[in-house]
Amino acid sequence: SAGGNLSAVVAQAFRDEGRELAGQLLIYPGIDMTSGYPSYAENGHGYFLELPTMKWFSDNYVGDADRADPRLSPIKGNLEGxxxxxxxxxxxxxxxxxxxxYAKALExxxxxxxxxxxxxxIHGFFAMGHLSQAAQLAIEETCALFRTVLHG
Structure with a gap:
């Protein structure tokens, strides 16, 4: 989530600096600090990552900064290229x-x-492959998808 946010911001910064980047792997990214999506209400309690925790993280990370700044909410930035x-x-x-x-905006x-x-x-499944066959399968499929991005 936070890593997906940072990766999306770095991808925009690299593009702006003319630096080449082979690809982006964004696993359950947090990319919009300006609004709540329906999944916040649907899944914000009882599924590992909870709304009070999300609020604490975002409040401490953002402080008084403008939440619409693309360096905090990369979905608000220029996504072309x-x-x-x-x-x-x-x-x-x-x-x-x-x-x-974000996937739709990129497309x-x-x-x-x-x-x-x-x-x-659930959120965090990428660290749970040793606990869940479904998580492990999703990890393997995700790595295969990204391998295709990197190597064709």
Whole structure:
């Protein structure tokens, strides 16, 4: 989530600096600090990542800064010309709808984008492969998708 945010911001910065980037791997990214999406209400309690925790993180990270600044909410930035992306979301994740919105925004901006939704999984599943066969399968599929971005 935070890593997806930072990666999306770095992808924009690299493009702006004329630096080449092979691809973006955005796993349940938090990319919009300006509004709540329906998945916040649907999945904001009882599924590992909870709304009070999200609020604490964002308040401490953002402080008094403008939440619409693309360095905090990369979905608000210019997305044209970014590196190809793989965007992954989980069904029971408050950030699910942000990831979907970002994948659509990337596609609308002409960025080659592969979107992967993981049914039945929660935020953080990428660290849970040793605990869940479904998580491990999603990890392997995600890595295969990104391998294709990197190596064709």
């Amino acid at each position: 970014l590196a190809p992306a793989v965007v992954v979301t989980a069904e029971f994740d408050p950030l699910r709808d942000e990831g979907i919105a 609308s901006s002409g960025v080659p984008t592969t979107y992967r939704h993981c049914d039945g999984l």
